[in-house]
Amino acid sequence: MELTIIIPTKGGDxxxxxxxxxxxxxxxxxxHGCKLRILIVIDARNCLDLKNTVNFIEDLSSRAxxxxxxxxxxxxxxxxxGIRWLNGDVExxxxxGDDELPARMKLRYLERYIRRLRDSILQLPVFERTTIxxxxxxxxxxxxxxxxxxxxxxxxxxxxxxxxxxxxLASNRVMPLYLASKYNLEDIKLIGGYGVETHLAFQLIExxxxxxxxxxxxxxxxxxxxxxxxxxxPITHGNPFKSASELMRLIREVSRGNLHERSYHQKSxxxxxxxxxxxxxxxxxxxxxxxLRNFVYGRHYYRGLNVHERMEIIVRARQLVVREYGLxxxxxxxxxxIGVLKCML
Numbered sequence: 044m045e046l047t048i049i050i051p052t053k054g055g056d057x058x059x060x061x062x063x064x065x066x067x068x069x070x071x072x073x074x075h076g077c078k079l080r081i082l083i084v085i086d087a088r089n090c091l092d093l094k095n096t097v098n099f100i101e102d103l104s105s106r107a108x109x110x111x112x113x114x115x116x117x118x119x120x121x122x123x124x125g126i127r128w129l130n131g132d133v134e135x136x137x138x139x140g141d142d143e144l145p146a147r148m149k150l151r152y153l154e155r156y157i158r159r160l161r162d163s164i165l166q167l168p169v170f171e172r173t174t175i176x177x178x179x180x181x182x183x184x185x186x187x188x189x190x191x192x193x194x195x196x197x198x199x200x201x202x203x204x205x206x207x208x209x210x211x212l213a214s215n216r217v218m219p220l221y222l223a224s225k226y227n228l229e230d231i232k233l234i235g236g237y238g239v240e241t242h243l244a245f246q247l248i249e250x251x252x253x254x255x256x257x258x259x260x261x262x263x264x265x266x267x268x269x270x271x272x273x274x275x276x277p278i279t280h281g282n283p284f285k286s287a288s289e290l291m292r293l294i295r296e297v298s299r300g301n302l303h304e305r306s307y308h309q310k311s312x313x314x315x316x317x318x319x320x321x322x323x324x325x326x327x328x329x330x331x332x333x334x335l336r337n338f339v340y341g342r343h344y345y346r347g348l349n350v351h352e353r354m355e356i357i358v359r360a361r362q363l364v365v366r367e368y369g370l371x372x373x374x375x376x377x378x379x380x381i382g383v384l385k386c387m388l
Contacts, residue, residue, distance in 0.1 A: 044154065045134040046077040046217075051084045051121035052141040054096030061142040063103065068145045070108045075150040080133070083113040083141075084125040120239065123228040129220060136223055139215045153217060156206065156257055163253040165217040166209060206255040210248060212240040222252060234367055237310070238317040245325045311338075311345060312356050316363040323364075323373050331373070335380045350387045357381055 050065065052058050066081060083100050090096055093115065104111040116124030122138055129136065135157060139145075149167070156165055231242045244254060315338055322330040338345050341353060348356065361377045364370045 044077050044157065045080075046137060046150075046157075047080045047082050047129060047133045047135070047220075048137045048139065049082050049084060049122060049125035049129075050139060050141050051086055051125065052090075052096070053086045054090040054092055054099070058141055059096070059099050061144075062100075065139075065141060065144055066103060066107060066109070066111065068147075069150075072145070072147065072150045075154050077150060077154060079150070080110045080112065081107075082125050082128065083111065084121040084128070085113060085115045086121040087115050087117040088119070118229055119236065120228040126220070126223045126228075131220060131224070133220050135217055136220050137215075137217045143215060153257075156255075157217065160206070160253070160255060162219060162222070163255055164212070164222065164247065165206075166212055166254065166256045167215045167217070168256075168258060206257050209254050209256045210244060212244045212254065214240070216240075222247075233317045233320070234363060235309075235313045235317075237313040238321055241318065242321050245321060245327075249325070307347060308352065308356065311348060312359055312363070314344065315356060316360040316367075319360065319373060319377075320364055320368045320370065323370055331376060335376065339380045339383050350384065354381070354384050354388065357384060 048069065050062065052062055062083070069079070069081065085093065085096055085100070087093060097113070097115070100111070100113045104113070114124065114128045116128075118124055125138075126136065137153070153165070153167065226243055226246060228239055228243065231239050233239060233242065247254060315334070318334050319331055322328075322334060335357075337343055338353060338357065341348055341350075345353065357377065357380065361374055361381070364373055364377070
């Protein structure tokens with residue numbers, strides 16, 4: 044089986060370090076039958092130092108024990124750039140971030156499910172969040188549950204011992220290349236590009252493609268760029284680094300700059316506006332209610348916002364869905380939840 048791992052990167056000192064660890068962790072996974080290749084896609088639109096990033100990847104490729112290619116892409120979506128670059132030259136693609144660390148056993152476990160569910164798309168766990176690694180996840184884990192669109196920090200469903208069908212995607216997904224190539228991700232126009240994976244998932248579902256979540260904690264990734272207030276540690280053993288202190292040091296380094304209040308507020312606004320648009324466009328009215336309830340009551344991703352901040356963001360989201368998407372019929376629903384928030388002030 045041919046498998047290419049597409050890893051988009053913006054380059055830079057922190058990204059170089061996490062990319063290095065990601066590649067090295069794939070090198071250590073010998074017990075699989077895949078014909079494995081890594082394709083690093085440099086996001087040239089957002090890369091601050093293109094020359095140094097190219098040099099770093101060339102050096103990494105020359106010393107790696109796995110086949111590494113790279114391409115520079117200047118379009119809107121580097122994942123799409125990687126899919127286009129492959130051009131049918133592989134069976135399956137695994138899409139993941141440069142700051143996601145592949146746990147041991149990931150490829151061998153994944154291989155088994157690709158054989159079972161060949162023409163489906165598989166979503167692997169994105170987060171491994173537990174004080175006892177690989178034993179039992181905490182409630183704050185994953186990006187997918189039975190309700191559809193969720194935040195990065197929703198609970199793993201309780202019935203999560205076997206694959207189940209889902210309605211949205213995050214990074215770290217596996218798809219047959221012929222399926223991935225059908226959908227131009229740059230045609231999905233969303234404010235700030237937020238929610239492309241979820242929009243794609245609903246398109247796939249409309250086309251009858253099966254999407255499965257594969258809830259095996261052993262194949263989860265440690266997503267280092269998650270907001271740090273949600274971090275629960277310490278990890279004391281079972282990690283793929285030399286020591287727990289090395290892992291925690293890397294987490295602190297990668298986390299710098301992620302806690303800016305303005306960035307969190309802007310992400311909350313785009314998440315709310317774009318996910319409401321997606322739910323409404325695909326006629327998922329109950330899902331729109333679910334998204335708004337989570338926001339209004341400050342659940343999951345939004346729990347760092349106080350009532351006044353939530354009020355400011357929902358009013359701005361209402362303006363965005365009208366101005367950018369022309370969804371006048373959605374404003375009545377948003378107005379209802381604005382009224383609920385007013386009662387909390």
